[in-house]
Amino acid sequence: MTLDTLPPHTGGAEHLARLLAQALLAGRWQPGDAFPRELDIARHFAVSRNQVRNALATLTSAGLLERTAGRGTLVREMGDWHLLDPLMSKWMTGLVNIDPQLVRAIYAFRYSAEPMVAGLAAQAALPEDLERLETAFAGMEKTAASTDLRGEHAEYDVAFHDATYRATHNLVWRQMGHLLRPSIMALVWGSQDRTGTLDDSLSRHRQVLEAIRNRDISAAESAAHEVLRRTAIDLGIVS
Amino acid sequence: MTLDTLPPHTGGAEHLARLLAQALLAGRWQPGDAFPRELDIARHFAVSRNQVRNALATLTSAGLLERTAGRGTLVREMGDWHLLDPLMSKWMTGLVNIDPQLVRAIYAFRYSAEPMVAGLAAQAALPEDLERLETAFAGMEKTAASTDLRGEHAEYDVAFHDATYRATHNLVWRQMGHLLRPSIMALVWGSQDRTGTLDDSLSRHRQVLEAIRNRDISAAESAAHEVLRRTAIDLGIVS
DNA sequence: AGTTTATTAAATGTCTGACATTTCTACAAC
DNA sequence: GTTGTAGAAATGTCAGACATTTAATAAACT
Numbered sequence: 001m002t003l004d005t006l007p008p009h010t011g012g013a014e015h016l017a018r019l020l021a022q023a024l025l026a027g028r029w030q031p032g033d034a035f036p037r038e039l040d041i042a043r044h045f046a047v048s049r050n051q052v053r054n055a056l057a058t059l060t061s062a063g064l065l066e067r068t069a070g071r072g073t074l075v076r077e078m079g080d081w082h083l084l085d086p087l088m089s090k091w092m093t094g095l096v097n098i099d100p101q102l103v104r105a106i107y108a109f110r111y112s113a114e115p116m117v118a119g120l121a122a123q124a125a126l127p128e129d130l131e132r133l134e135t136a137f138a139g140m141e142k143t144a145a146s147t148d149l150r151g152e153h154a155e156y157d158v159a160f161h162d163a164t165y166r167a168t169h170n171l172v173w174r175q176m177g178h179l180l181r182p183s184i185m186a187l188v189w190g191s192q193d194r195t196g197t198l199d200d201s202l203s204r205h206r207q208v209l210e211a212i213r214n215r216d217i218s219a220a221e222s223a224a225h226e227v228l229r230r231t232a233i234d235l236g237i238v239s
Numbered sequence: 240m241t242l243d244t245l246p247p248h249t250g251g252a253e254h255l256a257r258l259l260a261q262a263l264l265a266g267r268w269q270p271g272d273a274f275p276r277e278l279d280i281a282r283h284f285a286v287s288r289n290q291v292r293n294a295l296a297t298l299t300s301a302g303l304l305e306r307t308a309g310r311g312t313l314v315r316e317m318g319d320w321h322l323l324d325p326l327m328s329k330w331m332t333g334l335v336n337i338d339p340q341l342v343r344a345i346y347a348f349r350y351s352a353e354p355m356v357a358g359l360a361a362q363a364a365l366p367e368d369l370e371r372l373e374t375a376f377a378g379m380e381k382t383a384a385s386t387d388l389r390g391e392h393a394e395y396d397v398a399f400h401d402a403t404y405r406a407t408h409n410l411v412w413r414q415m416g417h418l419l420r421p422s423i424m425a426l427v428w429g430s431q432d433r434t435g436t437l438d439d440s441l442s443r444h445r446q447v448l449e450a451i452r453n454r455d456i457s458a459a460e461s462a463a464h465e466v467l468r469r470t471a472i473d474l475g476i477v478s
Numbered sequence: 479a480g481t482t483t484a485t486t487a488a489a490t491g492t493c494t495g496a497c498a499t500t501t502c503t504a505c506a507a508c
Numbered sequence: 509g510t511t512g513t514a515g516a517a518a519t520g521t522c523a524g525a526c527a528t529t530t531a532a533t534a535a536a537c538t
Contacts, residue, residue, distance in 0.1 A: 046520055061300040069490040070530030084323040084414055110409035112355055120351060172348035172418065175323055179411065287493055309501030310517040
């Protein structure tokens with residue numbers, strides 16, 4: 001793998017980092033492969049070595065690369081990636097060709113965890129949490145009709161689930177919210193035929209909201225479970 | 240808060256980062272406070288501005304700081320910390336004065352999640368996973384007798400729980416393993432009277448191992464639950 | 479022949495000083 | 509009062525030289 005097929009670079013070390021990260025996330029280097037040298041990258045994108053170093057430092061902190069003086073830069077395997085780093089979410093968002101293995105892993109996690117999260121939320125939610133949930137849900141309803149609002153709809157979807165994680169009032173669970181965006185965005189780009197499915201999805205979300213509002217723990221758990229089953233269908237994981 | 244009360248610096252940007260991170264984790268700056276300027280830090284520790292910048296970049300990537308050109312460096316609030324970043328685990332490990340709120344949050348997460356993790360492990364464990372679990376458990380047994388082996392005992396304890404998370408064979412759950420070390424280490428330094436409690440802890444761990452080996456999901460869940468209850472007692476969260 | 483020891487090349491890491499950019503404040507002008 | 513401008517203060521960026529680590533190669537010595 002060389003740099004030749006990457007899109008051009010228009011400015012900012014941050015941008016360069018995203019560019020390289022997305023190439024890595026798309027699997028354009030194999031784990032264990034040698035990553036290009038600093039000077040080659042700098043020359044190729046016509047940026048200073050400094051920007052390259054900053055970008056590579058960022059990728060290293062996300063667990064994508066491993067650098068050692070004298071030897072060079074190696075690509076790490078997927079198991080070492082820091083999937084819960086918010087930067088990763090940013091990079092994965094809007095990336096069309098995410099490794100399906102990754103989407104499934106994130107989904108499997110949500111499937112096992114999110115019912116419990118909803119249950120915890122039903123225990124711990126405060127009025128402000130309910131407000132966030134309601135606002136997000138209203139947004140989902142409002143944007144459900146038109147197909148060219150589906151990007152906006154997905155944002156409200158993310159906000160709804162994120163509000164659930166936040167409502168646990170646990171610092172660790174709250175961090176997990178970062179995983180939601182890539183997972184839900186994969187949904188948007190992955191499924192074409194959304195006719196009818198949205199109504200179903202909406203009603204399932206409504207049940208989660210109602211259960212949390214009623215502080216009904218087991219109802220929240222099973223409702224979240226149902227939402228995730230719907231998601232699985234839309235992701236094509238089950239039929 | 241000034242830099243004056245920090246220990247000296249003996250070399251390496253990595254070391255400097257750990258020093259500053261631990262000061263932050265111990266709560267020596269309040270969220271929203273201004274962090275010292277680069278040049279002041281450089282002068283105080285007698286290092287180059289470069290090392291300071293690298294260290295601060297690391298802390299920023301962990302969510303501890305927020306930097307903006309022209310304004311300066313601000314300390315972020317605990318809710319923004321990237322608790323699941325492996326660097327954070329490193330920094331927290333061996334830190335005596337961790338904020339009790341943080342220890343409780345991590346424990347609460349484990350209490351809610353780990354039974355499910357054990358259940359998933361019972362479903363997905365492979366022979367190599369069982370081997371890891373057995374090795375770790377054997378180490379725990381071997382080091383249970385003497386009190387001056389309790390550091391080593393804690394390492395086997397961490398290894399045991401980490402093996403459980405790995406046995407789920409899910410990339411996301413596996414990341415959570417990083418949280419274990421600080422949580423378990425807090426146990427070591429927090430509890431003095433360990434006479435008799437170790438036997439109890441060991442037998443509960445053994446039941447988790449047996450349940451996973453027998454692929455008994457609900458047994459694994461309840462056994463893990465029991466281990467966590469034991470931990471809660473030792474952490475002083477419940478009596 | 480095989481093992482150890484210098485030598486060299488190539489990569490990342492570090493230092494230094496100058497300069498660029500952003501942000502906030504204060505003060506002046508209209 | 510509002511607007512505009514000048515300046516100070518902080519982080520961000522650049523360029524080039526140099527340091528350090530690593531791996532490979534060649535030389536020297538049993």
